[in-house]
Amino acid sequence: MRPWCAEDAAELLPVLEANIEHLRPWIPARVAEPVPEPALAQRLAGFAADFAADREWRFGMFSLGERQVLGEVGLFPRSVSGRVPLGEADRAELGYWLRADATGHGLVTEAAQAVLDVAATFPQFSHFEIRCDARNVRSVAVPRRLGFVLSMTIEETAPAAAAPNVHLQVWTSAP
Numbered sequence: 001m002r003p004w005c006a007e008d009a010a011e012l013l014p015v016l017e018a019n020i021e022h023l024r025p026w027i028p029a030r031v032a033e034p035v036p037e038p039a040l041a042q043r044l045a046g047f048a049a050d051f052a053a054d055r056e057w058r059f060g061m062f063s064l065g066e067r068q069v070l071g072e073v074g075l076f077p078r079s080v081s082g083r084v085p086l087g088e089a090d091r092a093e094l095g096y097w098l099r100a101d102a103t104g105h106g107l108v109t110e111a112a113q114a115v116l117d118v119a120a121t122f123p124q125f126s127h128f129e130i131r132c133d134a135r136n137v138r139s140v141a142v143p144r145r146l147g148f149v150l151s152m153t154i155e156e157t158a159p160a161a162a163a164p165n166v167h168l169q170v171w172t173s174a175p
Contacts (some may be wrong), residue, residue: 001061004058010137011051011068025136049105055086057115074115075115078090089124090125091126093130094116094130130169132168133167134168150171
């Protein structure tokens with residue numbers, strides 16, 4: 001794992017293109033939607049700038065030797081009102097995605113635990129959250145494996161009339 005950089009766009013773009021149907025229901029378009037490589041490089045440069053400025057920490061997940069992009073794990077400062085600058089945060093949200101052909105090997109759980117181990121050194125974080133749609137069975141398994149507890153489920157109206165409502169689960173854990 002390491003922070004994204006603009007030069008990762010060439011390797012990331014085919015992963016996003018090949019996994020769009022796998023990711024689209026769960027990941028915001030501003031993160032997972034394939035765009036032309038120059039635009040993707042700008043997106044990744046923005047992620048790198050946010051990382052350097054301690055606004056959010058997105059780590060690209062790579063195979064050994066960085067031969068393949070596998071996915072992403074990120075940590076986002078939060079308060080009760082949502083995502084906030086680090087100085088206003090009392091908790092952090094953990095997010096993740098993984099390419100379809102790399103699921104089922106514990107990679108996200110391992111990466112998430114590594115990020116949580118570092119995040120636990122931040123004294124202002126009273127706890128951590130993972131938010132995921134209840135329909136995303138693989139994603140829901142991660143907080144369970146990490147020892148998180150389901151604290152609430154928020155029903156959100158689907159953005160499209162034909163789509164099912166979202167049952168956003170909020171899982172929490174102390175540092």
